[in-house]
């Protein structure tokens with residue numbers, strides 16, 4: 001009898017496999033596929049525990065066909081460091097794009113913004129009101145009181161500029177960002193506000209990731225949380241957070257010339273993963289740029305109007321969505337030695353806004 005049940009179960013499983021085989025959507029035809037609940041294994045085989053769920057999945061695809069029509073994230077690689085190519089960003093002028101590293105791909109474009117645009121962004125930020133910058137999961141005020149300045153993770157002021165449809169200056173910048181990143185415009189429009197940051201002498205931001213590393217070792221499983229830009233939840237820097245950053249690309253603009261210091265440094269760019277892991281485990285705090293900036297090879301010098309962009313994630317090769325975090329994308333701002341430094345950050349987050357209530361593949365354990 002037991003044997004019979006076993007055989008039946010086996011036959012049932014085979015039937016289920018066949019059922020799923022027939023019923024599963026044709027993933028090869030999907031432009032992009034979201035797999036919010038992790039039903040699919042890496043090989044995109046049907047992986048449902050029972051027929052009902054298989055059916056549910058089918059309904060999900062039937063009734064919410066928009067989930068099947070994402071536009072791809074775009075990811076492009078340079079052939080080598082210092083590779084340079086022309087790029088048409090505005091009519092009547094050719095810009096040059098230069099690769100500064102391959103892992104992550106970091107690109108630099110001079111004169112991306114005009115002087116007037118830089119000044120406009122600074123003035124708008126001032127009008128908005130500059131306030132002390134925070135750091136995800138840390139309390140800067142406590143750090144400022146209890147540590148010497150070079151040990152404090154971030155010393156700067158900032159303001160957020162929200163994107164208005166009728167703002168011609170910002171819209172024209174968004175056009176250029178679309179061309180530079182080669183991303184579908186939708187992602188640009190649905191991304192976060194622009195963050196404007198100002199550092200005085202001694203101001204800095206130690207090396208960090210702009211996106212949340214889900215395996216962050218502070219007892220919190222960030223995978224379960226929604227992406228911050230998709231929610232209205234308040235990030236409480238003291239008590240942890242209700243969301244995580246899902247920042248695929250960073251585009252950073254230098255809004256003024258800095259007399260001395262203030263480079264953007266990438267301490268691990270183009271390092272092998274195992275070297276990054278070893279360095280991070282070692283005694284020297286390579287992330288402390290007040291101490292370590294001089295030794296970093298890949299550094300970008302601020303120059304008014306210059307833009308840099310880099311990827312914080314790879315693209316998931318199975319579904320075109322947010323893939324693994326690139327640890328080599330750790331970066332930060334070295335101490336400003338003389339003068340002041342103004343920058344603007346624009347983070348392109350994924351998945352797009354209309355899928356804000358659905359967790360992305362990035363959420364799923366062991367992905």
Ligand SMILES: O=C(O)CCC(=O)C(=O)O
Pocket residue numbers: 197205210262263264265331332333334343345
């Ligand atoms: O100041 C810089 O150069 C880097 C700033 C940065 O990484 C950030 O604001 O997230």
Ligand SMILES: [Fe+2]
Pocket residue numbers: 208209210331332
């Ligand atoms: Fe950053």
